[in-house]
Amino acid sequence: MIYLDNAATTYPKPEKVIETINFHLRNLGGSTGRGQSQWAIEISRKVYDVRTKVAQLLGVNDPLRVIFTYNATYAINMVLKGLLKPGDRVILSSMEHNAVVRPLRNLEKRGVELVFIPCNAEGVINLDTLRNQARQGAKLITVLGASNVSGTIQPIAEIGKISYDNDILFLVDGAQLAGFEPVEIDNWHIDAFAFTGHKGFYGPQGTGGVVLSSRLASLLEPLIEGGTGSKSEEEYQPVFLPDKFESGTLNSTGIIGLGAGIDFLLENGMDTIASHERMLRDYLIENLEMEKSINMFGLLDSQKTTGILSFNVKNQDISTITNILDRVYGIMVRGGLHCSPLAHKTLGSFPYGTIRCSFSHFNTQDELLYFSQSLKEILRRG
Amino acid sequence: MIYLDNAATTYPKPEKVIETINFHLRNLGGSTGRGQSQWAIEISRKVYDVRTKVAQLLGVNDPLRVIFTYNATYAINMVLKGLLKPGDRVILSSMEHNAVVRPLRNLEKRGVELVFIPCNAEGVINLDTLRNQARQGAKLITVLGASNVSGTIQPIAEIGKISYDNDILFLVDGAQLAGFEPVEIDNWHIDAFAFTGHKGFYGPQGTGGVVLSSRLASLLEPLIEGGTGSKSEEEYQPVFLPDKFESGTLNSTGIIGLGAGIDFLLENGMDTIASHERMLRDYLIENLEMEKSINMFGLLDSQKTTGILSFNVKNQDISTITNILDRVYGIMVRGGLHCSPLAHKTLGSFPYGTIRCSFSHFNTQDELLYFSQSLKEILRRG
Numbered sequence: 001m002i003y004l005d006n007a008a009t010t011y012p013k014p015e016k017v018i019e020t021i022n023f024h025l026r027n028l029g030g031s032t033g034r035g036q037s038q039w040a041i042e043i044s045r046k047v048y049d050v051r052t053k054v055a056q057l058l059g060v061n062d063p064l065r066v067i068f069t070y071n072a073t074y075a076i077n078m079v080l081k082g083l084l085k086p087g088d089r090v091i092l093s094s095m096e097h098n099a100v101v102r103p104l105r106n107l108e109k110r111g112v113e114l115v116f117i118p119c120n121a122e123g124v125i126n127l128d129t130l131r132n133q134a135r136q137g138a139k140l141i142t143v144l145g146a147s148n149v150s151g152t153i154q155p156i157a158e159i160g161k162i163s164y165d166n167d168i169l170f171l172v173d174g175a176q177l178a179g180f181e182p183v184e185i186d187n188w189h190i191d192a193f194a195f196t197g198h199k200g201f202y203g204p205q206g207t208g209g210v211v212l213s214s215r216l217a218s219l220l221e222p223l224i225e226g227g228t229g230s231k232s233e234e235e236y237q238p239v240f241l242p243d244k245f246e247s248g249t250l251n252s253t254g255i256i257g258l259g260a261g262i263d264f265l266l267e268n269g270m271d272t273i274a275s276h277e278r279m280l281r282d283y284l285i286e287n288l289e290m291e292k293s294i295n296m297f298g299l300l301d302s303q304k305t306t307g308i309l310s311f312n313v314k315n316q317d318i319s320t321i322t323n324i325l326d327r328v329y330g331i332m333v334r335g336g337l338h339c340s341p342l343a344h345k346t347l348g349s350f351p352y353g354t355i356r357c358s359f360s361h362f363n364t365q366d367e368l369l370y371f372s373q374s375l376k377e378i379l380r381r382g
Numbered sequence: 383m384i385y386l387d388n389a390a391t392t393y394p395k396p397e398k399v400i401e402t403i404n405f406h407l408r409n410l411g412g413s414t415g416r417g418q419s420q421w422a423i424e425i426s427r428k429v430y431d432v433r434t435k436v437a438q439l440l441g442v443n444d445p446l447r448v449i450f451t452y453n454a455t456y457a458i459n460m461v462l463k464g465l466l467k468p469g470d471r472v473i474l475s476s477m478e479h480n481a482v483v484r485p486l487r488n489l490e491k492r493g494v495e496l497v498f499i500p501c502n503a504e505g506v507i508n509l510d511t512l513r514n515q516a517r518q519g520a521k522l523i524t525v526l527g528a529s530n531v532s533g534t535i536q537p538i539a540e541i542g543k544i545s546y547d548n549d550i551l552f553l554v555d556g557a558q559l560a561g562f563e564p565v566e567i568d569n570w571h572i573d574a575f576a577f578t579g580h581k582g583f584y585g586p587q588g589t590g591g592v593v594l595s596s597r598l599a600s601l602l603e604p605l606i607e608g609g610t611g612s613k614s615e616e617e618y619q620p621v622f623l624p625d626k627f628e629s630g631t632l633n634s635t636g637i638i639g640l641g642a643g644i645d646f647l648l649e650n651g652m653d654t655i656a657s658h659e660r661m662l663r664d665y666l667i668e669n670l671e672m673e674k675s676i677n678m679f680g681l682l683d684s685q686k687t688t689g690i691l692s693f694n695v696k697n698q699d700i701s702t703i704t705n706i707l708d709r710v711y712g713i714m715v716r717g718g719l720h721c722s723p724l725a726h727k728t729l730g731s732f733p734y735g736t737i738r739c740s741f742s743h744f745n746t747q748d749e750l751l752y753f754s755q756s757l758k759e760i761l762r763r764g
Contacts, residue, residue, distance in 0.1 A: 003411045005419070009631065011411025018407045025586065029385045029393025029714070036705065037387070037714040070588070072453035073608035073630025083604070097606035099630060101617045106607055108430045167460065198631065206588035206633025207454070223463070223605060225488055226455035226481035227721030233733055235723060237659045248481060249391065250581065251588025254636070271630025324420065332411070332419040339609030341617060351615055 002331045002367045005339075007148050007176060007308050007358035009198045009205060013261070020260035024253045032252045033229035033243075043252050050259035051242070055182075057262060057270075058193060059184035060211050064241040066293060068209040068255055072175040073099040074223075075194035075210035078245065079171050080104060082220040086111030088139040091130065091168070093154065094346045095119045095147050104142075119346050122299045123152030130159065131333070134166040136183040142168050145177030149343045150298025150356065151308030153181065162190035169216055174210075175199060179265055180274050180306045191216040202265060202361075203258030206251045217241055224248070243325055268361060277307025277359040280368055284309055284357060287372035293379060297347040297354055307359035309347070313379060318355055321378055329374040331356050384713045384749045389558060389690050389720075389740035391587060392498045393579045395643070406635045415611035415625075422606040425634050432641035433624070439574060439644060439652075441553035441566035442593050446623040450591040450637055451701060454557040455481040456605075457576035457592035460627065461553050462486060462524075464602040468493030470521040475513065475527050476728045477537065480721040482555055486524075501728050504681045505534030512541065512642045518549040523552050527559030531725045531736065532680025533663070533690030535563065542570035551598055557581060557590075560712045561647055562656050573598040584647060584743075585640030588633045599623055608631065632763070641758050648745060659689025659741040662750055666691055666739060669754035675761060679736055689741035692731070695761060700737055703760055711756040716741050 003011045026223050030040040032047040051063035061067065069075045080103045084090065088106060094116050108114050115138070117130045125143065134141065141163045146153045154171055163170035171192040177183060178193075179200020185193050190213070197207030210221065219240075225237040226247035230316040238244055265273065288294050292316040312318060322335035337344055337353040344350035357371070385393045405459040412422040414429040433445035442448065454565045466472065476498050490496050497520070499512045507525065516523065521545060523545045526533045538554055545552035551614045553574040559565060560575075561582020564590040567575050572595070579589030594602065600621075607619040608629035620626060647655065663684040670676050681687050694700060704717035719726055726732035739753070 001421070003421075005412060005417060005422075008416050009411065009413050015408055018404060021407065022404050025395055025403065029391065030387060031391050034390050035387060035714070035716045035718075036701065037716075038570065039383070039385075039714060040387075057586045070456070070633070071630035074452070074606055077606040077629075078610065097609060098614070099618065102524065102607035102609075102619050102629070105617050128426065198629070204633075204635055205413065205631055206636045223458045224456055225484035226459065227479060227484075232480070232719035232721050232735075233723045235480065235487050237484050237488065247459075247484070249451035249578070249587055251452070251586075251633070251636070253586055253635070256726065319395045319418065326419045332417070332421060334417045334419075336417075337614035339611065339614050341615045353614075 002371065004331065004333045004357045004359065004363065004371065006360040007199065007356065008334060010200070010202050010360045012362055013204065014264040014301055015200050017204065017257050017260045021253055023202060023258040024256050031249045033152055040118060046259070047250065047252055048261070050255050053209070053262045054209070056213055058178065059186055061186055065212050065214070065217065066209060067212060067242050067245045068207065068208060069251055071208045072173065072194045072196040075208060076171070076173055077101055077103050077353055078223045079192045079194070079210060079220065080107065082223050083169070084112050084139060087119070089113045089115060089137065091115045091117060091133050091138045091141045091142050093117050093125045095123050095125070095152065095343045096144050097148055097343070098341070100142055100144070101342055121346070121348055123147050123150045123347055124342065125154050125159070127155065127158060127162070131162055134162050135167055137166070138168045141168050143172060144176040146180065146306045147298065147343055148176050148308070149338050149340050149356065150310050150347055151305030152298050153177065153304055153306065156190070157188045164189035176306055179270065182270070185211050197254070197258040197261065201258055202261035204254045207254040207258045217244070222247070241328050273361045276361060278302040280359045280363055280365065281305065281307055281309050283365055283374065284368050287368065291376065291379065297349050299314055308356060310354035310356045312349060312352065312354050318352055322355060324378050325374060329372060331371050337351045383752065385703055385715065386715045386739045386741065386745065386753065388742040389738065390716060391583050392582070392742045394585050394744055395586065396646040398646055399586065399639050399642045403586060403635055403639040406638050408448060409720055413631045416551060426636045428641065429632065432637050432644070435641055435644045436593070440560065440593055441568055443568055445535070445598070445686045447594050447599065447626040447756065449594060449624050450589070450632055451455050452575045453580040453590045454507045454555065457590060458482055458553070458555055459485050460605045461574045461602065462489065464605050465551070466494050466521060471497060471519065473497045473520045473523045475499050475507045475516050475525050477505050477507070477534065477725045478524070478526050479530055479555060479725070480580065480723070482524055482526070483724055505529050505532045505725065505729070507536050507541070509537065509540060509544070513544050516544050516550055519548070520550045522552050525554060527554050527556040528562065528688045529680065529725055530558050530690070531720055531722050531738065532692050532729055533687030535559065535686055535688065538572070539566070539570045542572055546571035558688055561652065566650070567593050567762055579636070579640040583640055584643035589636040589640045599626070604629070608680060610685070628718060655743045658743060660684040662747065663687065663689055663691050663747055664739045665747055666750045667751065673758065673761065679731050692736035692738045694731060694734065694736050700734055704737060706760050707756060713753050713756060715752060735758065
């Protein structure tokens with residue numbers, strides 16, 4: 001089987017991640033922050049180590065500002081719903097994922113104003129329009145770090161500067177960016193950076209989180225309250241980090257597995273992996289660009305994208321092609337809208353969506369050659 | 383090491399759970415409900431199987447009413463915050479965990495009225511008071527199925543009848559009850575039953591959920607919105623189950639592991655495991671009751687509790703004892719308030735809390751004999 005749906009979740013997971021999870025499931029009982037037994041302390045220490053790894057990797061000076069959540073979607077909702085009130089103005093790009101759009105469309109019904117900044121047909125945000133809108137004031141700017149449809153990377157540092165200059169809070173949906181490109185949360189004035197553990201960090205599902213700036217952390221209402229293992233005598237949620245935003249039993253085993261994923265990433269070199277994925281993207285473009293029926297979406301310059309390539313085929317049904325690729329050739333790509341109708345409207349691929357190929361460290365040129373040949377065979381047969 | 387903190391998280395996990403997680407991490411890429419590849423379909427099918435297992439075990443006629451969440455705390459918050467509005471009246475017991483109390487204390491500040499129903503010193507709710515309060519009307523009754531401090535099991539079926547008779551919605555915090563005693567959600571008129579995967583179900587952390595009645599499911603606003611893999615063309619959250627309440631990538635591997643935990647539970651017999659834990663509790667009571675300095679809290683009749691025993695020691699510091707037990711004797715129990723200040727106030731163990739021993743299928747009489755002897759040795763040395 002050839003797996004080309006790494007933008008959904010990376011596969012395979014590094015052996016080290018699997019072994020770490022296996023070891024902890026087998027050998028350590030307890031929960032982080034619960035109790036003072038040797039095991040509980042060891043688990044708490046290991047979870048803290050992962051906080052530190054995430055903080056270092058994402059350019060954050062205080063690991064306690066790293067909040068672990070179920071997934072990036074939870075992290076984004078926590079920020080949007082814990083912050084925004086009727087009358088607030090929110091600026092967002094026209095490439096956003098439904099993880100941002102759906103909660104905002106709901107908040108819009110309650111009186112939150114949404115201002116969409118157009119992106120061009122390659123998915124790149126228009127900074128001039130953004131700057132003009134920001135000057136008119138807003139509570140929050142929210143931008144997808146990299147598109148899950150086209151891989152297009154947004155100029156986050158520049159958007160951060162615009163937010164900062166206009167005293168607007170800045171949320172980045174970093175689900176596709178984290179682990180691929182260097183991110184400097186503090187230097188780029190990012191107030192909330194949502195990440196997932198099971199994509200570019202090569203960890204397990206059920207992990208992810210958000211990094212908060214101190215100012216946002218104090219403004220934000222927690223979405224979930226409950227047992228934190230701290231201030232157990234209190235019937236009110238603690239106000240310190242990370243406990244304010246982490247209630248109930250954390251997925252300690254998963255988080256420790258995520259730590260092993262980050263180790264894998266750093267040992268192999270984030271830059272090296274990104275270069276490898278970009279090389280694969282270029283190679284795939286090269287293999288497909290002579291096919292006249294294939295229409296690629298987004299930027300062709302892989303230096304400005306993550307390891308994702310989206311395309312469709314003239315007069316062909318996407319799900320028929322992806323089904324044949326899967327059932328006949330054993331190749332898993334992803335067809336459709338990828339939970340991002342807005343992005344497809346921007347890129348010109350709505351309502352049918354695209355065939356999306358997305359890569360990881362583990363993919364090879366040989367796999368993509370086989371994929372290209374298989375696809376061409378399908379197209380020739382019509 | 384002897385592990386007696388199973389009310390926090392069960393340990394060890396069954397070999398089958400570890401192997402299942404290991405297998406899925408290694409052999410299946412993809413996410414439930416995302417894409418149509420063979421693997422994605424296999425994962426979706428397996429996650430659906432776990433929904434079915436949970437539904438069958440908890441007496442629910444439709445697996446789609448089983449919503450998977452990060453943990454029970456998330457599930458409880460989702461119900462409380464998605465339902466309650468200023469002016470609503472909520473009836474709760476005086477044994478509730480902070481997973482219920484903290485969000486409700488916050489909602490109280492916004493105009494939700496809280497009515498606490500006293501429980502006696504053994505932790506049992508006063509049904510007459512509850513009935514009287516219910517007659518005065520309320521939006522919701524919320525009760526802890528079994529206490530995480532004393533193990534006291536509440537008369538859930540009777541409370542369900544009171545809720546139903548008075549047309550009040552009924553939420554059960556089933557974190558300690560699920561997997562221990564038979565639960566009949568539909569027959570008992572429970573509108574929301576929150577459960578966790580990593581306690582009595584013997585699954586991994588990062589799993590849990592809530593079972594909703596159809597009427598509550600349609601009333602309830604989702605706390606989290608985003609990608610669901612369904613209705614991808616829509617910028618609004620879908621309204622059908624389970625997607626309305628499940629956004630972002632689910633912890634598929636964890637959920638499939640939870641399924642293996644439920645299989646373990648059913649293969650060994652839920653009744654058999656409960657009887658075993660009750661036998662251990664009786665045995666421990668027998669071993670400790672002659673120690674005059676030991677004061678046990680809650681019901682002594684183990685037929686009316688889960689496998690939890692809480693006590694303190696006259697004039698002795700709890701954390702000193704639990705530390706010696708851990709460091710010198712290799713025994714992990716839990717000392718303190720267990721995120722339940724209200725329950726300790728009810729039981730008479732506030733503010734110092736208790737030493738809590740909690741059992742699973744894997745504990746033995748020999749372990750408890752060693753624990754009792756070790757504790758007595760510590761007490762004799764003073």
